[in-house]
Amino acid sequence: MVWSPFGRFAVGIAEVEWLRTAGQGLSGRLYYPAPSEVKAAAAPPASWLRPWTWRRPFQGVPWLWDVQYARGLGKFLFFRLHGFGYDVLKQMLVALNTTLGKAQRMDMVPGAPLAPDAPQQLPLVIFSHGLGGNRFLYSIICSELASQGYLVLAVEHNDGSASAVRLPGGEWRLYGGLGDEEAQVAKTRVRVREMKAALHLMQALHRGDRVPGVELSDGLDAPSFLRGRVDLRCVAAAGHSYGGATTTALISEDPLFRCGVALDPWWYAVYPESPALDRFQTRTPLLIVGSHDWNVPNAWNQLSCGGERQQKVLAAARQQGEKGQEGGRTGGGAMLLSISGSSHNTFADFLPLFGQKTGWLLERLGLSARLDPVLGIHLSCTALLHFLSLHLPLTPEQRAVQTWEPAKGHSALDAIKARDAADAAGAAPAGGPLSWLFPGRGLMLGLSDFLIDLLLPKRGTFRPVSGGGPPPGMDKAKPAANGGAQEPDDVVTGAEAAEAALPSADPASGPHPHAPSEALAPEGNGAAGTAGTAGTAGTAGTAGAAGAAVGAGATTEPAGLAVALSPERRAELRASVNSRYSAAVEAGEVEEMHALLGSEHIFICRTV
Known part of the structure; x- marks a missing residue:
């Protein structure tokens, strides 16, 4: 299946890497309006309630960009949870996520040119993902904005909160844990700096500067691709969960962002000295x-x-x-x-x-x-x-x-x-063709539920409040396999963080x-x-x-x-x-x- 946005433009994408200094970099994905004729395939208009249609195989691009993201999601959900059952479930999840992520296609075109009928200068939105997220986990929202004439840079944060991040140069870093209360707000400070750096990069590309260490994928020339095309009067920030808190802290102190959208923000991540908790220093x-x-x-x-x-x-x-x-x-x-x-x-x-x-x-x-x-x-x-x-x-x-x-x-x-x-x-939900074997559920659903119940009993409801240490029953951090290094002393595991969303x-x-x-x-x-x-x-x-x-x-x-x-x-x-x-x-x-x-x-x- 291919998911298509509703705007008049096709959506072009390009991966962005900026090696700023040794050990510091910025990664993300650029979504932008492309010529409508480069859409993945001609198709009847999609219903707004079901904007996907069956198309020929290999149309569009796969939702899952690299298998490392599937591994990162597995590490996020099972972070610091050890044992045979968890290992089996993690591998099952990685395999399922890889299969579905590669099969699901998105109506986006890597390396497409900018739409010639797009505005000469494009309003800019810089997007911040949530805990366990990455540059493509919000492709629907980002591509919808691009199809309406916006330029979107989805930042992949390098603070350890992403399920996986591809660093400039090709190194991969998987989920590193949430950390205690002090570590959580320290990550937000890193995220805010990265959002500001992302705007600085877009300003430089608008000027046509040849910024050292900057590369765009698919053969796009960074200095010329966006020269004169970014409307720096119309810059917004948006983000989800951890990214919503990041967005709010950012726009409360940086007047270059004219507007902010926080999608279900996790307010505990806002650092205590932020103007977002006292008085905005901006009129955003x-x-x-x-x-x-x-x-x-x-x-x-x-x-x-x-x-x-x-x-x-x-x-x-x-x-x-x-x-x-x-x-x-x-x-x-x-x-x-x-x-x-x-x-x-x-x-x-x-x-x-x-x-x-x-x-x-x-x-x-x-x-x-x-x-x-x-x-x-x-x-x-x-x-x-x-x-x-x-x-x-x-x-x-x-x-x-x-x-x-x-x-x-x-x-x-x-x-x-x-x-x-x-x-x-x-x-009970409708069953499949073999539902007579498992009345009301179906064979595959019944087996799947049985395995999940057997290997991963449901934990108690997590109370997502700051401080107070880990919930009762949680083990302390165990030595990691590489060199005996200690994993972060998280307040919660990845699975409990996911459960908190329920x-x-x-x-x-x-x-x-x-x-x-x-x-x-x-x-x-x-x-x-x-x-x-x-x-x-x-x-x-x-x-x-x-x-x-x-x-x-x-x-x-x-x-x-x-x-x-x-x-x-x-x-x-x-x-x-x-x-x-x-x-x-x-x-x-x-x-x-x-x-x-x-x-x-x-x-x-x-x-x-």
Whole structure:
């Protein structure tokens, strides 16, 4: 299968390597608009709900770039977990990931020329991956941006948090562990420096400088390829999880980034001295797209994202008063958006690409979601594109080439409701042709579940809070095979970090309301705020996790109001998208987001 983006442009890619000094380098992948005629193959227009089609073999490029990434993912999920059972499962996972990753094709063209009809200068987005991620784990989002006329540089961080990173010169470094609290924030400092270095590199390539140690793959000449093509007035940063925290820390201190998008950020990774926790030193608007699961209280009545820190970030980003005014905030404001039913992994490639093929395994590895994965990634891309169009000073030429549009009237809401009803009734998933051997499950699923249960019993729910040492029952770091070196004394293993992305196994996490008339958001604690009231069909759902005071001296404000839009008003708002620029977040953007995504898909939407 080939996944194709929706924009008017084909997507070109090039691997980037920059050996800065001895032992220091920058790696990543460049996504950019390419001529539409170089698309992988001619095909009928894809449905927005299912943007892939069957095509001839070997069309496009494989999703998995190198087998080292499969090995890195295995090391991430089984980091510091030893024993025969874990070794067997790791090798099974590496083999499965390699097979599926090579078979899954992406509609991208390595080394393609820049599209001649693209804007002369391209807005730039620098993307930061999450824990255990890499340069291609967010190919759907990055390629969607490129197909709409953006230039995207996905950085592969060299702080040990990537599942695997290819260093300049060809050396590979696999996942190195999360580390204790001090090590976690130290990684974020490295990540912020790498994001700044990535912008410095793009500035140099725009000038046409021949930067020592810089190479682009597929024979592209680095000094000439992007000469004069980067719009340095329109630079944004985006990232997921660890990368969301990285993005927020970056834009709070570097004014060269005009806009920021944090996808389900893990706030514990923000270093304590960051302006993101006190007062933004910039006027950069911030969009936080937090998952549903990480914005409802877990079994410990806490938000998995870090509720108290999230409130500090919102307070620090608040636009209030004038610059230099005593006690006034000078940030560009922020929007907190949460899509109903979304999980921490809604924003990565796993669910949309492999959710239907290996849903049973993804669920056992903690990579599943209640929301239809294709719908979830589409809603996320729409929110991201809308926010960028509002808060980057795009030229008319740059706006004219963008073809993104909000979700059509059709949605996967009915299918999700049917799935919820089946789950509530205890119905088993449909079986395969040999399901008579394993009623309700099927032979392969039954055997797979049996092996997983036998070799990898499910661990207890992990409490993702900083400090306090490892959870009970965890062994201390064991000597590594090479020279007896000690592996990092992690707070958690990779498997437990993945499990933290799940909704709590405790019922305290509550149901996942996909329609506001059916369920209320659970009441939060002081950090989470108070849940709102469910509206009627067609209005906003609850707006929980927002009622607490947002910082010293800040006033308590309502979590957010239900947004009822008439068909006429919704059509008016949708027709006006991608037509204006705002230097700061405005309260009216809540209504616009409801019009774009549909209120039935919004769990939280508020601005500060």
